[in-house]
Amino acid sequence: MNSLKRVANFAIATVVIGAALAWISGCAANPHPGLGYTFGRAWNKTVGGESQQTNSVDIDMSGVMNVEVDNFAGDVVIHSSGKEKGTMDLVRRATHGMGHHSESEESLKEIVLNYEVQDRGDRKTLVVNATTTHSQPWCQAIDIDIAVPRLGVVIVRTSRGHVMITDFEDGVDIETTKGDVRAATNTPVHLPSTILNKEGSIDWRVPPRSAGTYQLEAINGETQVRALSGTWLATDRRNDNDSNYGSLNKGSNLVILRTVDGDIQVYVGKNPTEMGTFID
Secondary structure (H helix, E strand, O other): OHHHHHHHHHHHHHHHHHHHHHHHHOOOOOOOOOHHHHHHHHHHHHOOOOEEEEEEEEEOOOOEEEEEEEEOOOOEEEEEOOOOOEEEEEEEEEOOOOOOHHHHHHHHHHEEEEEEEEEEOOEEEEEEEEEEOOOOHHHEEEEEEEEEOEEEEEEEEOOOOOEEEEOEOOOEEEEOOOOOEEEEOOOOOOOOEEEEEEOOOEEEEEOOOOOEEEEEEEEOOOEEEEEOOOOEEEOOOOOEOOEEEEEEOOOOOEEEEEEEOOOEEEEEOOOOOOOOOOOO
16 A cells, blocks of 8 residues: 555656646746756756757948847847957747757747848947747747947847847947846946846946936835945935935936846946856
């Protein structure tokens, strides 16, 4: 009788563990930053049947470039390289779950990316659009890494992905979900910027002589301001741990940082781009 009970318990445990692993590796998995996200991605690549396809593109460009990215899902990294040409590294990903590797691999061809360099007045803009025609787009994503000679205005729309913008010379306009956002530059910021996130944190890092009127709101999270250089003046007596309205160096340009289920950190000081690897 005890033997039968042990067998039954083992069978139940096997089903529960199998269901949990299938959930982690399947397309319903939630790619949330942190240990769970890292483990989930590693599992997907080794056992979960994730398929990947990588390629790189050289883009003829020079001077200060604006960049606009509209991505249906995936990480977006944009940075200034200081080189004479631009590059774009792409990683198409699909994870349909354990035992569905062939289905994932076949679906990669449905991820379509188009780009063009547009002339807009005295500055050119790299416009990137990534879409999928697959019936289960939540099983797919494309990671985009763009390097330009010099980076001006940046606009990013994505979901289920991190966003990292480094060494921009003008403002940013970023929206994502289920991923962290980091915007860091060595150029003082004096233009409006907006970052909206959900289920992820925001890290805003700018150098001395930056200025702006800041609105920080973290629902189910906390805000932190470390102004090591310049003057930060709180402008709302209702400020608390999850909201912070303030003025940096009496600036009038509006900087809006808002997230749900995440934290917001603002750093003003020397060497804002010197930090560890991007959070994953």
